[in-house]
Amino acid sequence: MTNGITSAIAAPPSDITKRSLPASITVHTLLILGSLLMLYPLLWMVSASVRPENEIFSSTSLIPSSIDFSSYLRGWVGLDISFGRFFWNSLVISVLTVIGNVVACSLAAYAFARLRFAGRNFWFAIMLGTLMIPYHVTLIPQYVLFLNLGWVNTILPLVVPKFLASDAFFIFLMVQFFRGIPRELDEAAMMDGCSAWRIYWKIMLPLSLPVLATAAIFSFIWTWDDFFGPLIYLNDMNTYTIQLGLRTFVDSTSASDWGGLFAMSTLTLVPVFFFFLFFQRLLIEGIATTGMKR
Amino acid sequence: EDARLRLIWWGSQPRADRTNKVSDLYKSKNPGVSITGEFLGWGDYWPRLATQVAGKNAPDVIQMDYRYIVEYAGRGALAPLESYMPAKLNLDDFDKAQIEGGSVNGHLYGVSLGANSAATVLNTTAFQEAGIELPTQATTWEEFGKMAAELTKAGKRKGMFGMADGSGAEPLFENYLRQRGKALYTADGKIAFGVEEASEWFDMWNKFRESGACVPADIQALDKNDIETNTVSLGKSAAGYAHSNQFVAYQQMNKDKLALTNYMRVAKDSKGGHYRKPSMFFSVSSQSKVLDQAVDYVNFFVKNPDAATLLGVERGIPESAAMRDVVAGKLDDVGKIPLEYVAGLGDLAGKLPPPPPSGAGEGELTLRNIAEQVAFGQVTPADGGKQLVDEITRILARG
Amino acid sequence: MTNAMRTTASGAVAVEHYHGAVADSRFRRLWNANAPGYLFLLPWLLGFFGLTLGPALISLYLSFTDFDMLQSPGWVGAANYVRIATADPKFASAMSVTLTYVVLSVPFKLAFALLVAMALNKGVRGLPVYRAIFYLPSLLGGSVAIAVLWRQLFARDGLVNAALANFGIEGPSWISHPSYSIYTLVALSVWQFGSPMIIFLAGLRQIPTDMYEAASLDGASKFRQFYKITLPLLTPVIFFNAVVQTIDAFKAFTPAFIISGGTGGPINSTLFYTLYLYQEAFGNFRMGYASALAWVLVLIIAVFTAFSFLTSRYWVHYDD
Amino acid sequence: MATSVVLQKVEKRYGALDVIHGIDLKIDPGEFAVFVGPSGCGKSTLLRMIAGLEEITGGALLLDNERMNEVAPAKRGIAMVFQSYALYPHMSVYKNLAFGLETAGYKKTEIQPKVKRAAEILQIEKLLERKPKALSGGQRQRVAIGRAIVREPRIFLFDEPLSNLDAELRVQMRVEISRLHRSLGNTMIYVTHDQVEAMTMADKIVVLNSGRIEQVGAPLDLYNNPANRFVAGFIGSPKMNFLQARVEQVGEAETTINVCGNAVRLPRRLKAEAGQTITFGIRPEHLSVLENNGITLATVNIDLVENLGGATMLYAKTPDAQQLTIALDGQQKVERGTNVKASFDPTRCHVFDASGTAI
């Protein structure tokens, strides 16, 4: 991980964008200021997680009067089932979702972007249409469906749809990117005897690494952050995800442990943050058009 | 394995711990029964429950709120329980009014797990600092308004006002109406107050606002109807409005010493605003395949002394007189305060109002909405009152 | 290779001779032309027919009923729609709140995302770290902590007012003032510009560097390169982000739900369309009506989206 | 083994734009056909239609007498060198070359020698580990060729495969492709702008012009007997000179024409009538400035002299102000502005009527 970061930092920037010293100081100053703006609320949260409980809401400063990590311990065992379990559950669901989304959505996107077939535009419109329906109203019919399938209280309702490309967002995203890959590469592959499948697998996917990484990042983070799905489908606390655990942790009609909440929120961020750091390295230079006269 | 019971309730881990222990106890006495419990926070509880009910997958034993019992019972989601009484469900030593509170259209749908009452939370430290006496049971709104304004003016703490703005708080408004001989809703689900009361209500709060007795509108609007965002918890006011069973939690959040008192009197001699409210029920799902077992569990839950010991007053003061005695001796100082508060209401307490009709939830939002409009000066108290009555009438008509 | 080729080729001949019929070869042709597309689409089609279509149709059906979730639905015809059109002031107010949100948050968010993506694209040391930092707010998603954070910022004694105080301005509690609360939500949305930023970054990566080389030789300044090369070549991604962010903004639920505690207050100033829909469904048990609301929203979004697609052919450049 | 390619009234339209206007062409099994024609005349389009990459708007394509219009490119058994290379940017040169073989299911151990062999031929052994991005233009082009030749398809399509190579390499590659053709015996279609390639490699040259075939024939046939002015001008470099002329007299075995103000006797009968305006065509290499070397055409004035080392080009004006190019052997000292007498070999000249047809 660290290796990845340092090597990315060490990689020489391309000539064209090489900046003069004053320019690069300006850029960095702006970026650092921007970062602070982005970070303040988060830093506040982290600091809240180590603050004495009664100080949390009475101060906007970032520096706690005393540091106290007990919130973490309290939060971790605050529920019957430890947060470790929730982390694991979330991880399983998120990783499966990443795989499902990347695989299934890229298949559909490839069809929409490259293959010719009757009714393509129609299906594309329908696909987009599915993006527009507020999920609150399909929730109950869907619940009934999964209930009849016997999937309620398992992770299946949260995972199986991803393997069936239920997330139109990613299909649409990939379509847009696939369309940026020169068609001549497909054609060259066709001449090399490739079936549509092989073109997809050997040409399309490797060349769309940046967007696949994007999809992976989003899938992971959104699933990690998802609350409503697990709320409806996971009843047994042993199967709760991290967000569900967090929310259960705060009960609005009884006392709540804000320190613990912030501690757990902070911990919750750690895996996604690292997932992000890791996968964003794949946002590499697009290379699709080198090796081509145009 | 002859029965598999599913339970669902909202609440925190301590509540879950107690509940689970009761379940374990029950299981040990009823071999062959398995029990699974689900619990969630209040906000998340209702969508999940609604989904499960709609999906015909409701748990057998459901924790119900006074607000929602009519919605669920009226729509056939809950099983009527009166036929089990008294043999299987023995509520003999329950307060009759509390049993009624769990009834809709003459059927019993919920067994009360505890009672509470609306209350004013006072930050006694803040009062002391400002050198102002705490209100007593006799204090009227007018007097309290003056005290609060003084406290604000004393300015001992930056940004702290005398009291929270309660104009949008339904329990407070209901209390006010009841003291004036009205109510929010009639038993048959009609509006039970008029434009006059509503307008005067808003007008009263406008005056408090002007005199600085209560917090400004934009600060009150931070209150999301929970403990954390209550102006007392946030240190914005020295007095706020809550329910007695929340007291322990309030105290936990606050460095200062808190106290409970009643809602103020409208006039020296007005009474009957408060009532002992079933804070929550256990209901049994009409979809349950193990109805008898579920009822038996509920009965055990409210009538078994061991269970009562395990549960304490975490869900409110037990309704069963016997159980109340079991738990009373085991409370600490802070825990005793709500108990004593409810016990000491005296003439301030009146009859339990009928369970709110469906649409009441919308009504509450409407009150809050119009109160805010008045508070932010968008609407005069007179118009606000009229709007409130119109709106609620409309909502009730729609059902 | 050649051998294999010939056997397949002659094999195909044999099959055609054997069957002979013209209709059959037409079928084969149809099959050949369409099969790969549908095979690739198969998972999606399965998902669509198996998981999405049914619930969607049911919700459409429910929009013509008085479904209250607890009892079986009763047909009420177009009553729900009639009510939306004629007798629901909250619909209009929720719609206008949502439109304000869409109109404000989407452009700002996109502009911000693009700007930062450009700054973070190349030639900056410590890039991954900056990227992660700028993405962090979006990592938070709609978690409970956000509500608290936002209050810390925009309450009367929040950080924003503390900053304003330096200029002698005494600000209100932005987050709980009906005139401003919506803007704090817009700010939240803009602050969480991470996802479009990442998508822009991925898009920027796909622009061939020789375009910039050619442009710089044509004497184009950095700004002009941005304007004339980057922007046009990024249009597919801009288009995507615009469409998706617009749809998302129309459907925005979590921010308002969390920040207003589900009330949409103060004075409905943050009562987003879907929040209203949610209240109707789960608060007031009017799932039928909520479904109708949902389908009206779908219609409105669809019109927007269709319009975007129609105009896209004039400004979106595809390379294929 | 080898495959015949037949085009029947093949047409191509891009929207409203007709680019191929109905082409009939038969390429025999094992034949080496070269397509030539001006830039934009439709050569690549034709290749792409044969390959199946471009839909055929009208007409039929038959390979081995089987209609192929609807057959997927991958099923046609064709290898192609793209004009734009279209290398796989994410694969090393080795992978680029091996890809087709892998696709065909060859084993690693079978692939390696084939790729190595191709890399040797193309002199890119040292580049096998590189990605296309790190290659020069000519190296990329060689990889593109390599990708086609490692396979053994029914038909090879080459779209200007040598255009970015230096002269020496180009000769070597030409030889290698010819050798490949001989050894595999499969059908090849080759697009080029290089006269030498066309002349030396082709069994059959197809001259295209604006989406139509002007002439099909063996290389020397086209050089010696162009069917029309277009082909005459297109085949041979430098280009044939065309001079305005008029028929003076048509005899049995002799025609007198007036060109550059001189009456010139051609030793053959023309299908023309006296007085008719014609175009007289003579290749620069068939003109001479030596005395007694054929018939005198005219005394011309030198505008420009280009010394190419092995040859010298004279650009001159005839007395009636027409352009004339003369190609001389070796390095000649001719001064600008001087007059020289240009003579030509009468058996080597061409005559075209007003419509451009050779007569």
Next chain:
Amino acid sequence: MATSVVLQKVEKRYGALDVIHGIDLKIDPGEFAVFVGPSGCGKSTLLRMIAGLEEITGGALLLDNERMNEVAPAKRGIAMVFQSYALYPHMSVYKNLAFGLETAGYKKTEIQPKVKRAAEILQIEKLLERKPKALSGGQRQRVAIGRAIVREPRIFLFDEPLSNLDAELRVQMRVEISRLHRSLGNTMIYVTHDQVEAMTMADKIVVLNSGRIEQVGAPLDLYNNPANRFVAGFIGSPKMNFLQARVEQVGEAETTINVCGNAVRLPRRLKAEAGQTITFGIRPEHLSVLENNGITLATVNIDLVENLGGATMLYAKTPDAQQLTIALDGQQKVERGTNVKASFDPTRCHVFDASGTAI
């Protein structure tokens, strides 16, 4: 007006790979320099460094005696035709051409005639509204040229600008570029693999080989007096024949060498010693099969005959089994397998020592 280009010990490394090894070169203001060299020798890299698109790893680039290493491409006043075209895919041909002018702040009314003029020269007037995607290879290349020539930069860089054009168009474009050079008088650097282009357009040819300069000089100079074997082989097409030979006797004004087993007298003194192994070089066009046409080299056996129409190539073997190419004028009837006597002009031959240096 015109700008000088000076390279001082310019080097380029890609990672560990040296591609340019320290080049010193001076191009005078207004000069037309042509870079030639085998594929992959570094021509494009050199151009790209001059343009500022590639970082200069070592050494200095001076334009008008000003160090330019760190100056942004946009500020150097250079126009370039990319080997890969690099057309803006989202702009019409018109916009592609107009872009540089718009950037320079020209008004619409000024731009239009310029673009129109360029389009006319390049014969792409009809394509102005199209996007690059809808163009043929040659058309794209012409747009790429057009993009450079509409502007009036200090320096033009052309990277194989005519490689995808047909012979006729190529001649026309060559003439146009020369005309542009004459009329603007600015410095031009031109990369080509085409011998004719190099010979006719260049004021100065720079022969590159593996990142080093082999020779710089006027075209005919290089043709007639190549400094070494590499240049000799590279300039001139077909390539010069190289034969193994040995010095037999070195006289005052005459040297006798043994080549193909024959003792051959060269009418000049060589810087060599008797017995030394040398390479004897003779261009195909300087060989003849006629009797009495210079000194007899050897009787060779014909392997292959290529008839190009205007010329005939004989590929033959010497008695000691060395390859020999002979270029003959016109269409010659020579049979494969026959023996012919090859003779050469002794003033036209070249001799190289073991290190390849001309002696």
